[in-house]
Amino acid sequence: MDGVWDLVVVGGGPAGAAAALRAAQLRPGARVLLLDKADFPRDKACGDGIAAHGRDELALLGLPGLLDDYRPTPHLSVVSPSGARVSATAARPNHVVPRRVFDARLVEAARARGVEVRRHRVRDLRANGGHVLVDGTIRARAVVAADGAHSAVRRLIGLPAATARHTAIAVRGYADVPPDDDAQLIAMQKEGWPAYAWSFPIGDGTANVGFGMLLPRLRAAGRPGRDVLHGRLAELLPDRPARDLRAHHLPLSTGRPAPGAGRVMLAGDAASLINPLTGEGIYYALLSGRLAGEAAVRAAADPLPAYRRSLRGALGRHLRTTDVLARLAQSPGFIDAAIGTAAHRKEVFDLLVEVGLGAGTVPPPVVLAVARRWLRDSLTRRLPDRPSR
Ligand SMILES: Cc1cc2nc3c(=O)[nH]c(=O)nc-3n(C[C@H](O)[C@H](O)[C@H](O)COP(=O)(O)OP(=O)(O)OC[C@H]3O[C@@H](n4cnc5c(N)ncnc54)[C@H](O)[C@@H]3O)c2cc1C
Numbered sequence: 001m002d003g004v005w006d007l008v009v010v011g012g013g014p015a016g017a018a019a020a021l022r023a024a025q026l027r028p029g030a031r032v033l034l035l036d037k038a039d040f041p042r043d044k045a046c047g048d049g050i051a052a053h054g055r056d057e058l059a060l061l062g063l064p065g066l067l068d069d070y071r072p073t074p075h076l077s078v079v080s081p082s083g084a085r086v087s088a089t090a091a092r093p094n095h096v097v098p099r100r101v102f103d104a105r106l107v108e109a110a111r112a113r114g115v116e117v118r119r120h121r122v123r124d125l126r127a128n129g130g131h132v133l134v135d136g137t138i139r140a141r142a143v144v145a146a147d148g149a150h151s152a153v154r155r156l157i158g159l160p161a162a163t164a165r166h167t168a169i170a171v172r173g174y175a176d177v178p179p180d181d182d183a184q185l186i187a188m189q190k191e192g193w194p195a196y197a198w199s200f201p202i203g204d205g206t207a208n209v210g211f212g213m214l215l216p217r218l219r220a221a222g223r224p225g226r227d228v229l230h231g232r233l234a235e236l237l238p239d240r241p242a243r244d245l246r247a248h249h250l251p252l253s254t255g256r257p258a259p260g261a262g263r264v265m266l267a268g269d270a271a272s273l274i275n276p277l278t279g280e281g282i283y284y285a286l287l288s289g290r291l292a293g294e295a296a297v298r299a300a301a302d303p304l305p306a307y308r309r310s311l312r313g314a315l316g317r318h319l320r321t322t323d324v325l326a327r328l329a330q331s332p333g334f335i336d337a338a339i340g341t342a343a344h345r346k347e348v349f350d351l352l353v354e355v356g357l358g359a360g361t362v363p364p365p366v367v368l369a370v371a372r373r374w375l376r377d378s379l380t381r382r383l384p385d386r387p388s389r
Helices: 014-026 052-060 099-112 152-156 215-220 225-236 282-298 303-328 332-344 346-357 364-382
Strands: 007-010 032-036 072-079 085-096 116-119 125-128 131-134 138-140 143-145 167-176 183-188 195-201 206-214 243-251 264-266
Touching: 007 014, 007 131, 007 138, 007 282, 014 032, 014 099, 014 143, 014 282, 032 099, 032 138, 052 085, 052 282, 085 183, 085 332, 085 346, 099 116, 143 152, 143 282, 152 264, 167 215, 167 225, 195 225, 206 215, 206 225, 215 225, 225 243, 264 282, 264 303, 282 303, 303 346, 332 346, 332 364, 346 364
Parallel strands: 007 032, 007 143, 032 116, 072 183, 143 264
Antiparallel strands: 072 085, 125 131, 131 138, 167 206, 167 243, 183 195, 195 206
């Protein structure tokens, strides 16, 4: 035993690092322990896309320049399920930074702020008086579970994992691209919808490329998952043969995250905080981690209610919006209509980016404009062609 920690964070990805950084930032001298089963730098299967909103979070954590040596990727091209393309310059550029680099920088920043970082795989956790006992020897006033998609802590506190219906799976690799390629490409697919391939150039002559789809659709393909994912990626980006292929699950948001139990707060993927429309999770991980770290030091007597409130305040309406949109998006025609509308109206394009990568919601007039287009497109498809005279 090494005394009582003010906060023990399980997992050193963006969610865990943000929790540790925030706690140490708000209360210098707080005893914060960050545990991860891996040593850093370590790889994590991801598209490496960091939205502008994620950079806002880094600034709040006191790390505004963390990605300054990476080139911004200002352009975004989206191809709809039926093949319509919209290309525009994003209102604020995204960055593409390999997770091997990004996560190690965050953990290093936490260490520099006085957080103790240990390599340790958490296997057991129990409430013990006013504390949490981790693996029988580590005593904590509060725990942030940021141990990712297959969170052991989530299971240990009795909360269910994401259902297959709300789980996606994606494979990512790296491919050579022209060094001046600075456009992120998202190519949606009708086959196995919802499914899409991406190419996110890093700025060093390589791009992160990948393909993802919903788990039930992958199972329905009736072939080994690996063959389907690797095959579709090669087929969709034939000019970008990928190396270092690696796949991982994405627990998608259901609109109402379970924030934890007792003195344990869930953050990031452990709380199934992944945007169901885009697969974006780094911004949510940084945000939820920051709020959990904040609650651990500002509401130390009972952090969970404070965390639940602040998470709801920051993301509640947005998560409910993405849940409704994800249901509508089961029909590829809806996404075609949304992208078709965005192709003609830059403010709709910017709004879709806010909803897909940030904490945006959709104002009723935009819903109406998309619905009108969806209806018109479906009627046009249904009506028989008039005979030509
Ligand atoms: C293929 C793919 C592409 C994606 N592309 C993007 C993208 O481009 N942009 C984006 O924003 N999001 C993307 N995502 C989602 C994003 O990767 C996640 O949302 C994000 O990594 C969540 O961060 P986290 O800190 O919650 O979890 P993680 O990053 O998974 O970190 C969890 C950490 O916990 C540690 N851990 C696990 N179990 C234990 C244990 N028992 N004890 C101790 N430590 C443990 C792990 O070693 C790991 O370091 C993608 C996901 C996938 C799978």
